[in-house]
């Protein structure tokens with residue numbers, strides 16, 4: 204049996220739609236795999252009642268198929284589905300790494316990124332790699348058609364998860380088809396700033412670089428209380444706030460000392476909008492870990 208723990212991730216970071224992602228040091232999924240003649244799936248943990256066990260509908264089924272690696276796959280969910288925290292990606296990345304090990308396929312973590320992205324296509328309709336890349340490789344990742352670049356950034360974060368479900372598939376439908384040149388120039392400038400901030404491990408630059416005028420405004424509409432939560436986090440000392448992935452989680456970047464205050468302010472602002480929420484005080488973390496038994 205092979206066991207892999209793969210972390211939650213936050214994609215886009217505002218200005219890097221479908222490109223930027225970070226691994227979070229918590230929460231995480233744990234996936235156990237054992238060789239079998241055909242793939243069967245068992246799911247326990249947070250939100251498991253909403254996750255199909257049919258291999259054609261669970262992301263790990265697509266990964267097993269892509270690696271030609273049938274197995275009994277047991278998923279212990281730590282990352283709530285439809286959270287904007289890369290729940291499907293955590294399972295996909297963990298399964299890809301575990302099955303690669305179980306069947307000795309010899310693929311590198313970089314080579315497993317497109318394999319794990321096949322799982323994302325099952326749930327969102329597109330094989331976007333911006334969650335599976337950091338889930339496999341850790342740190343801050345820039346995923347493009349040409350491959351993945353990683354930066355071993357160490358930045359404190361707060362991920363605030365409200366009790367609202369937003370499916371990535373639905374949230375991709377509100378992404379505008381076109382943008383005007385002024386907004387494109389603004390967003391490219393912010394994305395570049397964010398990348399420099401990650402390289403310098405500078406929360407203020409990362410926060411300034413999150414501002415996006417193209418995708419985030421449309422996504423924010425799907426999250427009850429978003430504007431107030433964002434203002435509350437900034438007032439509590441956050442350097443930048445944006446929608447995490449496709450939402451509904453909201454991601455704040457801040458200094459180490461501000462994290463507790465920012466987390467409390469975000470939960471309270473959701474509460475004032477009549478939405479229960481929990482906040483993970485987290486940071487940019489490592490990629491998936493393998494435990495071989």
Ligand SMILES: Nc1ncnc2c1ncn2[C@@H]1O[C@H](COP(=O)(O)OP(=O)(O)O)[C@@H](O)[C@H]1O
Nearest residue numbers: 261262284285286287289290291294326370371
């Ligand atoms: N192993 C899995 N883990 C999480 N969600 C899964 C899994 N397999 C299939 N799904 C489905 O994927 C959807 C959640 O994925 P998604 O909308 O991308 O949310 P998230 O932002 O949390 O990744 C749900 O409909 C869920 O049933």
Ligand SMILES: N[C@@H](CCOP(=O)(O)O)C(=O)O
Nearest residue numbers: 214221287288289371448449
């Ligand atoms: N780039 C994707 C990221 C989706 O992230 P998730 O954590 O919500 O699955 C998108 O924005 O659609």
